[in-house]
Amino acid sequence: MSKGILMSNNNSSNEDEFELRRGPWTLEEDNLLIHYISTHGEGRWNDLAKCAGLKRTGKSCRLRWLNYLKPDIKRGNLTPQEQLLILELHSKWGNRWSKIAHNLPGRTDNEIKNYWRTRVQKQARQLKVDSNSKKFVEAIKNLWMPRLLEKMEQCSYSSSSSIGKKHNPPLPTSPLTNNQEPCTKHTKSHHDNNTWSSLENSRIYSSDSMNVMTENVTFFNNSIQDECYHVESVSQQPDFSYQEMSISECEVAEANWFKDEMAEEGSLWNMDEFWQFRKLGDADI
């Protein structure tokens, strides 16, 4: 198998394969790849790389196309619905990023993997639990998912996506980015003035949010494609019952977390959302 880093260390340049490029793609390379695939299609990546005149490995071309250049790639922040689906599917399948990605149209396994590592695993670290532990999975189900559901409800009020720009530099957006399904149905307001009170009451949703969950997820599911995972079937499964779940461990974890980590950025919340809460807190509303 070709390895550019080794080839570049060899005596260079009398053969094309010794000129393989690595690192960030240039606009010119992107254009070459896009143009070639638009006329010849995907596949046979090694041949494609040569024929397109790219000094890249086939693997590199494939990765660039699938993770960045492909027209139906969605850019920008994951929506609450998508986050919810990731959490749900990961609890079912584990680190099967590709499999999970197949159920989030327009999202790549790489993106989901990055989301999990940078957001979800951070929460686990803060709770001082393993991200694969039962305790953390319960924390997700009892705390995080209900919060996402709440956020989905709030989406029905506010179609603008202005929340939380921190750490989310503007990305080049494809048309799909602005084509998210609006999450409607529930119109209950959660515009608490006391945001921390709202935070601490989040656990309440573990008992009464099941219906909300079911309806919202069902609604969301209706908006995705047939080959996608049907979430409502899961919400009907006993093993996904919020009501029956013991939350004592989560309560302990949550209490410790609130005590120790409240002043820090990051929580069982989406980072953007948490930042918004901090801003509100700083404003002493």
Next chain:
DNA sequence: AATCGACTCAACCGCCGGCAG
């Protein structure tokens, strides 16, 4: 303005399975 640390995410790496010869 400069520096530093945290964070993001594109890209790479190694491994594995499928397949053709």
Next chain:
DNA sequence: GCTGCCGGCGGTTGAGTCGAT
């Protein structure tokens, strides 16, 4: 059955960016 190639997948890295100081 063996070997080599290829594509796909999950894990990891590091450059760039941003906010805090």
